[in-house]
Amino acid sequence: MKKNEIGPRTFIYPMPVTLVGANVNGKPNFTTIGYCGAINHNPPMISVGINQKHYIRIGMNQNKTFSVNIPSSDMVKITDYCGVVSGHKVDKSQIFEVFNGKLENAPMIAECPLNLECKVVQTILYPMQEVFIGEVIAAYAEDKFLTNGLPDIKKMKALVFSMHDNNYWTIGENIGKAWSIGNELKDKLKE
Amino acid sequence: MKKNEIGPRTFIYPMPVTLVGANVNGKPNFTTIGYCGAINHNPPMISVGINQKHYIRIGMNQNKTFSVNIPSSDMVKITDYCGVVSGHKVDKSQIFEVFNGKLENAPMIAECPLNLECKVVQTILYPMQEVFIGEVIAAYAEDKFLTNGLPDIKKMKALVFSMHDNNYWTIGENIGKAWSIGNELKDKLKE
Numbered sequence: 330m331k332k333n334e335i336g337p338r339t340f341i342y343p344m345p346v347t348l349v350g351a352n353v354n355g356k357p358n359f360t361t362i363g364y365c366g367a368i369n370h371n372p373p374m375i376s377v378g379i380n381q382k383h384y385i386r387i388g389m390n391q392n393k394t395f396s397v398n399i400p401s402s403d404m405v406k407i408t409d410y411c412g413v414v415s416g417h418k419v420d421k422s423q424i425f426e427v428f429n430g431k432l433e434n435a436p437m438i439a440e441c442p443l444n445l446e447c448k449v450v451q452t453i454l455y456p457m458q459e460v461f462i463g464e465v466i467a468a469y470a471e472d473k474f475l476t477n478g479l480p481d482i483k484k485m486k487a488l489v490f491s492m493h494d495n496n497y498w499t500i501g502e503n504i505g506k507a508w509s510i511g512n513e514l515k516d517k518l519k520e
Numbered sequence: 521m522k523k524n525e526i527g528p529r530t531f532i533y534p535m536p537v538t539l540v541g542a543n544v545n546g547k548p549n550f551t552t553i554g555y556c557g558a559i560n561h562n563p564p565m566i567s568v569g570i571n572q573k574h575y576i577r578i579g580m581n582q583n584k585t586f587s588v589n590i591p592s593s594d595m596v597k598i599t600d601y602c603g604v605v606s607g608h609k610v611d612k613s614q615i616f617e618v619f620n621g622k623l624e625n626a627p628m629i630a631e632c633p634l635n636l637e638c639k640v641v642q643t644i645l646y647p648m649q650e651v652f653i654g655e656v657i658a659a660y661a662e663d664k665f666l667t668n669g670l671p672d673i674k675k676m677k678a679l680v681f682s683m684h685d686n687n688y689w690t691i692g693e694n695i696g697k698a699w700s701i702g703n704e705l706k707d708k709l710k711e
Contacts, residue, residue, distance in 0.1 A: 366557020
């Protein structure tokens with residue numbers, strides 16, 4: 330086995346593709362973000378890393394609220410579009426059907442199978458990104474995207490993103506239950 | 521369209537499944553972490569959220585270094601196993617072929633298609649997790665997992681994780697190029 334050293338990058342596979350929403354100067358804006366991950370389990374907290382030049386950052390700092398919307402793979406073109414046009418130049422407030430939840434300034438996308446409404450609990454400035462740590466205040470989904478009351482990644486047809494080679498993918502096949510299928514190795518590895 | 525409010529959780533889809541590595545008291549330890557995301561593009565920085573009870577946290581704080589290893593879906597059982605047994609009780613130092621890179625204390629898993637060697641640049645204590653912000657110092661992969669010098673998510677057969685319903689998935693089909701397929705909507709949406 331010969332491992333090559335490849336130039337360091339943010340090589341996380343898979344990455345999610347999210348549409349982050351905020352009101353900027355009173356108007357809904359949405360941008361496409363892969364730099365999104367979970368941070369703390371309870372209370373639920375997530376991080377989004379926003380390029381410091383991005384228009385949406387203005388609104389996130391104005392209101393200290395934002396949304397994270399999980400698009401389906403049927404929405405791949407419009408999701409990509411929100412990443413290729415900037416709110417500095419294009420008004421994205423009319424693209425989607427927008428709804429609001431408990432917070433005044435966390436516009437959410439009705440067309441997305443899953444919506445998270447977030448309150449900013451911390452911001453951290455890194456060299457290129459400002460990272461917003463958000464507490465998830467509420468989540469929204471239609472029945473058809475749920476199984477046993479929880480989001481179902483297959484029903485939602487969640488998008489998968491590979492950054493660096495810039496590809497979108499669908500979810501493949503189920504290959505097992507977490508915190509479960511590893512149990513059968515417990516005895517084997519003791520031998 | 522009727523959206524239900526569902527109890528807030530860390531509903532990020534998809535999540536990656538990583539094996540985080542660190543030396544604890546001089547011995548390699550690995551644990552399974554879904555709370556991993558990109559934070560800053562350049563220099564490349566990532567976050568990993570480690571449950572405060574997790575054994576590996578001791579080593580990450582001792583050495584201020586760690587690794588993130590991306591397993592393939594062929595490794596789903598052993599990946600899950602590393603999440604179901606605790607380093608407090610079980611010695612996981614012999615499970616994998618371990619190699620080291622530039623840092624002294626960031627043990628990496630040879631069997632994993634992609635390895636990131638990280639230096640801790642910040643730690644933040646949240647209610648349940650300690651979040652380690654790591655700068656990726658180097659990355660390693662065999663030729664067979666690369667396309668044009670970059671990791672190839674399909675060749676690696678990266679695992680996809682859906683937390684909350686606890687399922688592992690494979691990567692599906694390619695459905696388009698990022699920062700590209702959205703361009704065709706530019707004119708349409710102007711109409």
